[in-house]
Amino acid sequence: MDLHSLPVRSVSGVTPAKAKELEELGIDSVARLIDYYPFRYEDYRIRDLAEVKDGEKITIQGKLYSEPALQMYGRSKSRMSCKVYVDPLFVTAVLFNRHFLKDRLRPGQEIVLTGKWEAKRLQLTVSEAEFPGGSSSQTGTLQPVYSLTAALSQKWMRKTVKQALTQFGALVPEVLPPQLTDKYGFMARKQAVYRIHHPDDAAEGRQARRRLVYEELFFFQLKMHAFRALQRKKADGVAHEFDNEVVRQFVRALPFKLTDSQKKVIGEILHDLKQPYCMNRLLQGDVGAGKTVVAAAALFASVRAGHQGALMVPTEILAEQHKRSLERLYEPYGIQVGLLTGSLTDRQRRDTINSLHMGLIDVVVGTHALIQDDVMFRNLGLVVTDEQHRFGVNQRSVLRRKGMNPDVLTMTATPIPRTLAITAFGDLDVSTLRELPKGRKPIQTYALGHDKLERVIDFIRKEVSGGRQAYIICPLIEESDKLDVQNAIDVHAQMSHAFPEFRVGLLHGRMPAQEKDDIMNAFKDNDVQVLVSTTVIEVGVDVPNATVMVIYDAVRFGLSQLHQLRGRVGRGEHQSTCILIADPKNETAKERMRVMTETNDGFEIARRDLELRGPGDFFGTKQSGLPEFKLADMMSDFEIMEHARDDAAELVAQSDFWTAADNLPLREFLQREQILDGERLD
Incomplete structure (x- = not known):
């Protein structure tokens, strides 16, 4: 009997009304009820008062x-x-609103009390009271605590899960092959499922959790590796045919020398492009590591093989910058570069779409405008998305579907810790740029309070007087009643007053596209010396003459975003400085400023950002594709995750994976997940 096919109402005591409440938690079958694990336990074991700290919740037994x-x-x-x-x-026991117990509380009677302990007063504020010998006694146990809706009580849920395990526990199947349970000495799944709900002690609960966390991570990785194996077996991608020597000549003709890291990554991408299956590669690198030129080489190879390329970026400023950069690199080769953004006129947009459809444009750079329904390609061979975490999963998928399974290269300048790369992007090959181009000087970073603003202004004046330029970043565009933070419009007015001898520009996301372009071009040409901006300049803007980055209210930004902003300077020959203006009021804020002043390594910063903020906030969007695990934690269970990934890869690579009887539960899981039907993983 398959517990997935048994409705939750099969459990005794689950009424239609209760079944509806359980459905709100995603519990519609017996399998899902049994697999709805507690997130912590209430400890009803009797404690020695000599070992209890003030304020702890404890259980005592006395007369x-x-x-x-x-x-x-x-x-x-x-x-x-x-x-x-x-x-x-x-001990003084205090019970609020329990007057109905008065007649049962007789001197000399044994009683078990649970509540909050106040050591100085020898007082227990009671939350639960029991008389020993009762049929439903919790004394001496660890009781599960579940995440529930208001309509369901912990008492009812504990009773219902226990009833489900009593009725159907014998039918809980073993899903891992013997080679894995033996390898790690796991307890049987029946036992693990029972003990995760009802551990006899903490050690037993840890053993049950270890088994079930591994299983959860293993099945996630199995899905990824099976999908990749099946896609490669189908070989329905674009096999680019080009001469490697032609690409080498393109690289040798670049106006700068590539790092060893860039050369290695380009080699990995060119190898993938020639394969008959879809490339699905993530290119990550620190700020300024040179991802754009890697993408340019990949797009060049695709065009030389007779295909079109698309580069999707998050902002119009970045799209226009990339278009200009690619035009300069491709000019000697006659490669046509197009631009598609939301601010084009109807005529410009129509001409660009027609040129794409007819194959007159070889490479198109654009924003979300690229994924509109009427945008069609003649022969799309390679899709590159820059700052990929800023696009939802569905947006990336739509662009990919505009060709016949084109190769896909996703890029990010937010270095992703291996913890997340393996989890969120388990179906991607990962290439990493660790080196920065030679000659780059580390950016000096300081954290100062608002009371040091005059010193900051003096420093900006000194740098700009020497011919350099400065960015000043604010978290808001205009004043907010709800947030006491600096806004760009007010700061622009202040800086214009502070620097009458310089031209101070203002840039924010609500400005018309042409006005933004004019300001950025003026800043690039040093017609504007100080640029006050919101985070619209966070990604990709390249002004080598800018040497000062001032960030107001720095505690309002994540570490990785601060690192991105800092990366707008340090791109030229002169020493650059980043000043974080913050009055941290808590330890987390102080720690974040300390990390920024101690290291320029984006990978280390990303790791610390993940620790401080968690994976959801790290990406800043629920559309990032991050899985939500029931038990597993991406930080504390990383070692288990790596084992699970290696085991899944090894199993899928075995020739008998698709036929061996021991692997039947794994194949049934893949069938349920529609991986065997060729569904794409997005």
């Missing part, structure tokens, strides 16, 4: 010493207190 004293407040509110002898102490 009632005095009659309870009762005070009533209105009809239903009450405070009752009595003395309980817990050898060798007399």
Whole structure:
């Protein structure tokens, strides 16, 4: 009998109304009820008061010493207190709104009390009371605590899960092959599922969790590796045919020398492009590591093989910058570069779309405008998305579907810790640029309070007087009633007053596209010396003459975003400085500023950002494709995740994976997940 096919109402005591409440938690079958694990436990084991800290929740057992004293407040509110002898102490037990127990509390009677301990007063504020010997006693146990809706109580859920395990526990199947359970010495799945809900002690609970966390991560990785194996077997991608020597000549003709890291990554991408299956590669690198030129080489190879390329970026400023860069690199080869953004006129947009459809444009750079329904390609061979975490999963998927399974290269300048790369992008090959181009000087970073603003202004004046330029970043465009933070419009006015001898520009996302372009071009040409901006300049803007980055209210940004902003300077021959203006009021804020001032390594910063903020906030969007695990934690369970990934890859690579009887539960899982039907992983 398959527990997935048994409705949750099969469990005794689950009424239609309760079944509806369970469905709100995603529990519609017996399997999902049994696999709905607790997130913590209430400890009802008897504690020695000598070992208990003040304020802890504890369970004690003792003998009632005095009659309870009762005070009533209105009809239903009450405070009752009595003395309980817990050898060798007399403890005052205080019970609120439990006056109905008064007649049962007789001196000499044994009682078990749970509540908050106040050591100085020898007082227990009681939350639960039991008389030993009751049929439903919790004394001495660890009780599960579940995440529930208001309509379901912990008591009912505990009883219902226990009933489900009593009725159907014998049918819980073993899903891991013997080679894995033996390898790690896992307890049987039946036992693990029972013990995760009802551990006899903490050690047993840890063993059950270890087994089930591995299983959860293993099945996630199995899905990824099976999908990749099947896609490669189908070989329905674009096999680019080009001469490697032609690409080498393109690289040798570049106006700068590539790092060894860039050369290695380009080699990996060119190898993938020639394969008959779809390339699905993530290119990550630190700020300024030179990802754009890697993408340019890949797009060049695709065009030389007779295909079109698309580069999707998050902002119009970045799209226009990339278009200009690619035009310069491709000009000697006659490669046509197009631009498609939301600010084009109807005529410009129509001409670009027609040129794409007819194959007159070889490479198109654009924003979300690329994924509109009427945008069609003649022969799309390679899709590159820059700053991929800023696009939702569905947006990336739509662009990919505009060709016949084109190769896909996704790029990010937010270095992703291996923890997340393996989890969120398990179906991608990952290439990493660790080197920065030669000659780059580390950016000096300082954290200062708002009271040091005059010193900051003096420093900006000194740098700009020497011919350099400065960015000043604000978290908001205009004043907010709700947030006490600096806004770009006010700061622009302040800086214009502070620097009458310089031209101070203003840039934010609400400005018309042409106005933004004019300001950025003026800044690039040094017609604007100080640029006050929101985070619209976070990604990709390249002004080598800018040497100062000032960030107001720096505690309002994540570490990785601060690192991105800092990366707008340090691109030229002169020493650059980043000043974080912050008055941190808590330890987390202080720690974030400390990390930024101690390291320029984007990978280390990303790791610390993940620790401080968690994976959801790290990406800043629920559309990032991150899985939500029931038990597993991406940070603390990373070692288990790596084992699970290696085991899944090894199993899928075995020739008998698709036929061996031991692997039947794994194949049934893949069937349920529609991986065997050729569904794409997005």
